[in-house]
Amino acid sequence: MARVKKELDFSLILAALSRHVDLNAEEQACFCAYLSHRSLKNKELLQREGEVADSTFFVTRGCLRSYSTDEQGLEHVVQFAPPGWWIAELYSVISKRPGTTNIDALEASEVLVMKRSDQEKLFIELPKIERYFRIITENSLVSSRQRIIDSMTLSALERYQAFCKRYPGLIFSLPQKQIASYIGVTPEFFSKMKARF
Amino acid sequence: MARVKKELDFSLILAALSRHVDLNAEEQACFCAYLSHRSLKNKELLQREGEVADSTFFVTRGCLRSYSTDEQGLEHVVQFAPPGWWIAELYSVISKRPGTTNIDALEASEVLVMKRSDQEKLFIELPKIERYFRIITENSLVSSRQRIIDSMTLSALERYQAFCKRYPGLIFSLPQKQIASYIGVTPEFFSKMKARF
DNA sequence: CGCGACGTTGATTTGCCTCAACGATTGTGG
DNA sequence: CCACAATCGTTGAGGCAAATCAACGTCGCG
Numbered sequence A, B: 001m002a003r004v005k006k007e008l009d010f011s012l013i014l015a016a017l018s019r020h021v022d023l024n025a026e027e028q029a030c031f032c033a034y035l036s037h038r039s040l041k042n043k044e045l046l047q048r049e050g051e052v053a054d055s056t057f058f059v060t061r062g063c064l065r066s067y068s069t070d071e072q073g074l075e076h077v078v079q080f081a082p083p084g085w086w087i088a089e090l091y092s093v094i095s096k097r098p099g100t101t102n103i104d105a106l107e108a109s110e111v112l113v114m115k116r117s118d119q120e121k122l123f124i125e126l127p128k129i130e131r132y133f134r135i136i137t138e139n140s141l142v143s144s145r146q147r148i149i150d151s152m153t154l155s156a157l158e159r160y161q162a163f164c165k166r167y168p169g170l171i172f173s174l175p176q177k178q179i180a181s182y183i184g185v186t187p188e189f190f191s192k193m194k195a196r197f
Numbered sequence C: 001c002g003c004g005a006c007g008t009t010g011a012t013t014t015g016c017c018t019c020a021a022c023g024a025t026t027g028t029g030g
Numbered sequence D: 001c002c003a004c005a006a007t008c009g010t011t012g013a014g015g016c017a018a019a020t021c022a023a024c025g026t027c028g029c030g
Helices: A011-018 A025-032 A090-095 A116-125 A127-153 A156-166 A176-183 A187-195 B011-018 B025-032 B090-095 B116-125 B127-153 B156-166 B176-183 B187-195
Strands: A036-040 A045-047 A055-061 A064-069 A075-081 A102-105 A109-115 B036-040 B045-047 B055-061 B064-069 B075-081 B102-105 B109-115
Touching: A011 A025, A011 A055, A025 A116, A055 A090, A055 A116, A075 A176, A075 B127, A090 B127, A109 A116, A116 A127, A127 A156, A127 B075, A127 B090, A127 B127, A156 A176, A156 A187, A176 A187, B011 B025, B011 B055, B025 B116, B055 B090, B055 B116, B075 B176, B109 B116, B116 B127, B127 B156, B156 B176, B156 B187, B176 B187
Parallel strands: none
Antiparallel strands: A036 A109, A045 A102, A055 A109, A064 A075, A064 A102, B036 B109, B045 B102, B055 B109, B064 B075, B064 B102
16 A cells, blocks of 8 residues: 555644634745654653753644653653643753653654744744744743642642643543642552542 | 932843843833833732732842732742842733732832733834743743642752752742742741751 | 741641552453 | 453552641841
8 A cells, every 4th residue: 555645734733823823824834834743652752851852742633741750760740732732841942951851642643843943943934923932832831830839739639620620621531640640649549539539 | 308210220131131132222222111110118019819910020129929828828939039030920911810829029129010011012013022032931931840840759858959059049038938938838847857957 | 125927846647658469451462 | 362461540558748736935126
């Protein structure tokens, strides 16, 4: 069977862009020209701790996560990225130094890849793209700060409830272990907590 | 004694800008024209939970903090802002909804005030300003994510050491209570922890 | 001076972790 | 298609880091 290069599906990413900036057809084409595509198998690693990251990823299918590993080998989930979400090792992308977190696929997934060097060209060529990223970065910062507050003020059960609100739909498709890791408890405690309702 | 309008001192904020973007004298003047000034007494509240915030603040003297209050009335510090730092109730500024955190002064302080509506005008007039805020927002997001990781992987003592690295200089000028609140422990435990070295 | 905020110390409690054992489910190679 | 391993979720016993509550000394300040 001949290998046929598929048309990339930009509909999801263009819809995401249009929520914050208006691009005409030409600008959309310009933006998409910088994207490439990558398929990931379940558990496939997209970014390994210690390596320099040069790309940001937009998930179109499946689900990714970023996580850090502590000195005991335990994993701690920083972010989940279902379709329509961006994910990156931003520290490494910005600083061009080795990253401290990993990104992998929790199931078979597909992503669009934007290299930082291309992103920076786009920032100059199309200021609306810089605006788009400025806005979604602001929104991410708000979420991230809220999670810090939650970790200081909420019990494990309340953090679980907050998780259910932030990622509705993920609750049933993710292993409990991953959810436990995100809210910052052990799988054992998470299980007992659920049993107590 | 006659009240004399002081010349505002923009040197600190222009230095901060120049670390990320190059502005000529005219652009600098354009940027500064949108800034106003405000002096704060010790403990003065700049942003109250429940009110809609419309401005972002750049600290030129003193020290501010943002914090949230839980249902038991305990305060949890989200951020400290010594001179040279920006601080805002970003959630409220972006969404134009009532904020969930407070901002106040930990000592007599001075800030430059940038209204969101003016900031948005600047984003259009001077794309370099949008670039500047895009960059510092990215950096804030990286710091914020690192703090989440720290809260999940580090002990209280290690978080204190991380704090000392992030805010060197603040260690000696802040009440212990504030530091304890930032790293997420009670003042009592913080005191015992230090005693154990 | 006297009050209130701060820091310290001790006794006790608690939320969550660790370790271990054991079914249930998944997936994979023969 | 089955056998077996690996991963996942559950449950229990015991332990520890940090919270809570309370008492007390100190300092800065109105």
